[in-house]
Amino acid sequence: MRDHEKTAVIKIPLNVSLESEEILDGQSRICNWLYNQLLDRANALRDEYRNTQNPEVVKVLYTERGLRNLIPPLKKEKPFLKVVHSSPLKNAALRLSNAIQTYQKSRKGKRKNKDTGWPRFRSWSEGWFSLLYDEPNKGYRLKGSSLILSLGRGIDKKQRYVSTFLEETKPLKGKEIRNLRIVKQLGKFYAVFTVRLSLPAPKKVTKAIALDPNHKNLAYGVATDQQSIEISSPSWLKRTDRRLDELIAKRDRCKRKSQKRITDYNSYWIPSRRWKKFNEKIENLRRKRRDQTKTFLFTIAQALYKQYDLVAIGDYAPDGTGETKAMRRSMNNQSLIGRFKEVLSWVSLKSGKQFHEFDEKGTTRTCHSCGYVVEGGLSPEIRHWDCPGCYSYHIRDENAAKNGLIRVLRDLNIENLVPCSGLASQERWAWRALPSGVVATLRGQCRNTVAASRNSNDDVIVVDQNLSIKFAQL
Ligand SMILES: [Zn+2]
Known part of the structure; x- marks a missing residue:
């Protein structure tokens, strides 16, 4: 009998101090801002492509990482982006590219899913923009029940952190963490871990x-x-x-x-x-x-x-x-x-x-x-x-x-x-x-x-x- 691998999602409530809550809200707001900013660019590029059929536009708009590559120059223009860790920022761009690709696929397909329209601007007050750390141990550190999130280095290049506490750690025991998403639902923070498990056949x-x-x-x-x-x-x-x-x-x-x-x-x-x-x-x-x-x-x-x-x-x-x-x-x-x-x-x-x-x-x-x-x-x-x-x-x-x-x-x-x-x-x-x-x-x-x-x-x-x-x- 061979074991097979599977990923599972484990959601654990987080204890966050008022001060940390403000910081995390700020991080989420900035990611939301970036998403909208990139969408604004994407909309302009889409119009441009319709008029010019410029193949360079396709590279930015319709590839997996095209929009992500706009972040470094944007950081120079808007230094406040630097207070957010690069992972959640990058993922705000990837999320938008993904939404565009889903839309493209649904257009090419038989329009099975009619709900997938062109992405729309997101309102932060209506939905907290989640912070995704998609690489193991990059941007976060787990020590006992304390979960330390790295923020961006800012303009002064100083490393900043925010400490949060997991309400339980038992579900994570012995599991390999693939990524971490911080979400806020009804005013409460959660750490959502994707873990890899090996399971019996x-x-x-x-x-x-x-x-x-x-x-x-x-x-x-x-x-x-x-x-x-x-x-x-x-x-x-x-x-x-x-x-x-x-x-x-x-x-x-x-x-x-x-x-x-x-x-x-x-x-x-x-x-x-x-x-x-x-x-x-x-x-x-x-x-x-x-x-x-x-x-x-x-x-x-x-x-x-x-x-x-x-x-x-x-x-x-x-x-x-x-x-x-x-x-x-x-x-x-x-x-x-x-x-x-x-x-x-x-x-x-x-x-x-x-x-x-x-x-x-x-x-x-x-x-x-x-x-x-x-x-x-x-x-x-x-x-x-x-x-x-x-x-x-x-x-x-x-x-x-x-x-x-x-x-x-x-x-x-x-x-x-x-x-x-x-x-x-x-x-x-x-x-x-x-x-x-x-x-x-x-x-x-x-x-x-x-x-x-x-x-x-x-x-x-x-x-x-x-x-x-x-x-x-x-
Ligand atoms: Zn009977």
Whole structure:
């Protein structure tokens, strides 16, 4: 088995002091200015070419590096460009050349993508111009959690830096960084690293599970080994969200615009101390929520891939109806499912296994056994139903997941994985993720086991590191 290489993108929040923020904003503004300046030139060159067909113009306008070569003379003319490191400056030009080339290609092609017009001027206030350092370790230095960015040498040729701090460094561990992009989104800075990974070659699928995501639990899975698994949602998430709502309400009663500060360049408001205090609490809780959710999702994903070579999940989207609170809860759940998909696809890549997303339209209302479709669908409170077509008894989510599994096996042409006895669930499990791992309890035929699980560890199965499942009989 040969490993293959892949690049991945890792986005990490950055802690930036107010002073550094001003500097980074300045760098971004200058890159934005340069982009517009070069676009201005490009527009003139385009007109010139239309009139003269001068081949020299083509060299500047339509090549990969033509516009970039205009930067050195421009730096002499506009010395303020020198305060920005050469990498982000160069990339402002490359970005424009790239946009022009995309436009050219879309014109030559069959205009598949009608949105690609000639590039337009960019407004800095509408979008922070990202700073791209496209060569490894050029223009930036990573030391522990501190990320030091080099600025331009300026007119006095003095080296200048700005220090920022990565909120976490673990995702970068052992990975080769190819490039770094600094972005600012909704007032928050992020370092976006492109890294190179070597990954195991994909393994053959012999066992598969299809998951039906929904709002009663995180997901309900049915597998080709005739096991079904109900994965509970994280119980603490609701409590955390309630606490967050309280804090946000408290913060928003304080003054956001408390004092006006005026600098040489601009003016801005600073919030009151109470506002800041609550905001800090909110940020901390959000960070905690993010970390805990991540651990939760990884624990589940790893346990699933220990047992199965293929994990498939429905393309769930909540209907968004109902009152505001329910809607928001369903939005939260949607983003949880969204992240779950990302985590699954990531864990599958790392373990040489497979991930697949299937169209789950109609999976709930259709009997997996005879194909009978319930007119108008099943309302959410119906957890069990009898099929009017073939009189089969269905557990709502299990039937949906079975339909999903049938679709997945058909989509991927691996229907031979279904055992002769079909998809009947022989064992029903309930999974709960704890920091120590997944706790699985057997259901259905062993109802007593579930009931006893509260006081005893004997009936608890931990999906351990070695893929084996231990079940201590009562
Ligand atoms: Zn039926």
